[in-house]
Amino acid sequence: QVQLVESGGGLVQAGGSLRLSCAASGSIFSVNAMAWYRQAPGKQRDWVAKITSGGRTNYADSVKGRFTISRDNAKNTVYLQMNSLKPEDTGVYYCASIGNGNVYWGQGTQVTVSS
Secondary structure, three states, X not given: OOEEEEEOOEEEEOOOXXXXXXXXXXXXXXXXXXXXXXXXXXXXXXXXXXXXOOOOEEEOOOOOOOEEEEEEOXXXXXXXXXXXXXXXXXXXXXEEEEEOOEXXXXXXXXXXXXX
């Protein structure tokens, strides 16, 4: 079992930055891929970024060049650095731990970008 707790969300003006953190419990953190998703009001949950256990990263086209995902296995934490934020980045951001056919979700953190 993996428990995930996100933090770092908030209200920011367009063009600003936020860094989200996701702290994980459980010894499998270092072997699982980690990902960030987001869900805007009334819309489906969309994938944002992923980082493998080996550190390879992938990004949705909408955030490429603006967001950076990273992980610190010693701290069991994954981060999402978000720069040049836009109003369309608004939503609840969730982290996910993926491995062995299981997906574990955090409770989410709200990000609101004002224009």
